[in-house]
Amino acid sequence: MSSEPDAKKAKQPVRVWCDGCFDMMHFGHANALRQAKAMGDYLIVGVHSDEEIRKNKGPPVMNEEERYEMVRACKWVDEVVEDAPYVTQLDVLDKYNCDFCVHGDDITTAGDGQDAYHLVKAANRYKEYARTQGVSTTDLVGRMLLMTKTHFTSDEEDKPMSIPHVSEMQGKPKDIVSPYTGASQFLPTTKRIVQFSDKKEPKPGDVVGYIQGTFDLFHVGHIAALKKARSMCDFLIVGVHSDKNANALHGQNYPIMNLHERLLSVLACRYVDEVVIGPPLAVSAELLDHFKVNKVFRGSRDAADNAGGDIFAEAKKRNIFVQFDSGSRMTTADIVRRIIKHRLEFEERNRRKSKREVDRMTENDDDAGDDGDSGKK
Numbered sequence: 017m018s019s020e021p022d023a024k025k026a027k028q029p030v031r032v033w034c035d036g037c038f039d040m041m042h043f044g045h046a047n048a049l050r051q052a053k054a055m056g057d058y059l060i061v062g063v064h065s066d067e068e069i070r071k072n073k074g075p076p077v078m079n080e081e082e083r084y085e086m087v088r089a090c091k092w093v094d095e096v097v098e099d100a101p102y103v104t105q106l107d108v109l110d111k112y113n114c115d116f117c118v119h120g121d122d123i124t125t126a127g128d129g130q131d132a133y134h135l136v137k138a139a140n141r142y143k144e145y146a147r148t149q150g151v152s153t154t155d156l157v158g159r160m161l162l163m164t165k166t167h168f169t170s171d172e173e174d175k176p177m178s179i180p181h182v183s184e185m186q187g188k189p190k191d192i193v194s195p196y197t198g199a200s201q202f203l204p205t206t207k208r209i210v211q212f213s214d215k216k217e218p219k220p221g222d223v224v225g226y227i228q229g230t231f232d233l234f235h236v237g238h239i240a241a242l243k244k245a246r247s248m249c250d251f252l253i254v255g256v257h258s259d260k261n262a263n264a265l266h267g268q269n270y271p272i273m274n275l276h277e278r279l280l281s282v283l284a285c286r287y288v289d290e291v292v293i294g295p296p297l298a299v300s301a302e303l304l305d306h307f308k309v310n311k312v313f314r315g316s317r318d319a320a321d322n323a324g325g326d327i328f329a330e331a332k333k334r335n336i337f338v339q340f341d342s343g344s345r346m347t348t349a350d351i352v353r354r355i356i357k358h359r360l361e362f363e364e365r366n367r368r369k370s371k372r373e374v375d376r377m378t379e380n381d382d383d384a385g386d387d388g389d390s391g392k393k
Contacts, residue, residue, distance in 0.1 A: 030056035033114035035100045037064050039076045040233060040351065041086040043212075043277055044148035046284035050211065051145035052118045053092040060112050061093050062100025072102045072127040075361050077354055082236045082346075089239045091214075091286035103132050106139055120147040209276075212283040216290065218251035218308070225249030226304070227313040228295060230262040230348070232271040234281035237346030241315035244342045246287040249311055254282050255303075258294035265297075265319040270348070298327040309336065316341045 034052040053059040117136045121144045124132045136142040246252045262271040312331035331337040
């Protein structure tokens with residue numbers, strides 16, 4: 017018998033829809049998109065406008081153009097749809113030929129308290145993935161609202177910073193207490209790092225580039241620098257500073273996010289091929305030789321001048337140092353200033369969001385599963 021009908025009916029790619037605010041995009045968002053992409057072949061991500069977010073949730077920290085750019089830079093995203101409706105619509109899924117919508121297993125409500133996914137759920141075009149524990153946009157805003165000028169300082173300049181004794185952490189089994197990022201609840205695992213890694217190696221003849229930084233509260237400024245660096249090499253290696261070195265460079269309360277949180281955000285970027293975890297502050301001959309680096313990059317907005325010496329001396333000696341302007345003026349400090357400037361608005365936003373979720377959990381107490389804020393909506 018002929019197999020011609022089967023040949024004509026080739027398997028169509030599964031198109032997946034995923035939407036959200038993606039405000040202050042972090043590794044929790046990236047992991048959500050990784051899981052969404054794994055459910056199909058082509059991932060379309062709808063990003064809500066500033067107006068939609070204000071109407072349903074409160075003021076966003078990042079504006080819509082910044083959020084669109086951040087989502088486009090995630091390596092699991094195939095297409096971005098701007099100004100997506102907050103309540104997911106069936107006609108939008110149809111317009112982009114999406115088979116179904118996916119979202120985390122947490123509760124997401126619109127401004128009127130209604131489930132933002134009730135339409136796609138009713139049509140049986142909804143699937144869930146496990147939320148990422150230990151991080152959310154609400155959590156990051158909270159960390160910045162709790163910032164104090166003396167958090168990282170001591171009375172004596174050479175006095176070592178005190179770390180809380182284990183007895184002070186009783187009753188907080190999920191907390192990871194760090195002298196730099198004491199608010200973090202992220203539990204790092206090798207499995208998560210492997211999931212985010214491409215496991216790529218440079219090919220023979222590739223120009224290998226290296227750039228390093230703190231990459232705290234991963235933002236469009238970081239994206240612009242990494243994109244520019246990647247355009248000047250074939251394989252880009254990124255060094256992510258340890259918490260200690262990050263604090264030495266930036267001072268005060270930095271970093272907001274710990275090393276492993278920052279590492280995952282960098283790994284999720286489509287312009288990054290490999291990451292070095294906590295490299296030496298000064299770019300050493302050993303590092304350059306080990307990775308066979310051909311170019312060492314420095315963006316115009318990094319804090320290397322605060323290191324107390326020329327950390328790029330070896331690269332300059334080898335004539336492989338490249339300094340560039342990414343074109344972006346965004347810094348982590350700018351984000352913190354936004355939060356502090358609008359402190360009361362964000363505190364109220366967090367309070368309202370928590371209340372809506374608690375109210376909905378109470379209403380659905382019998383069938384509500386494990387809840388939480390995946391950071392998406």
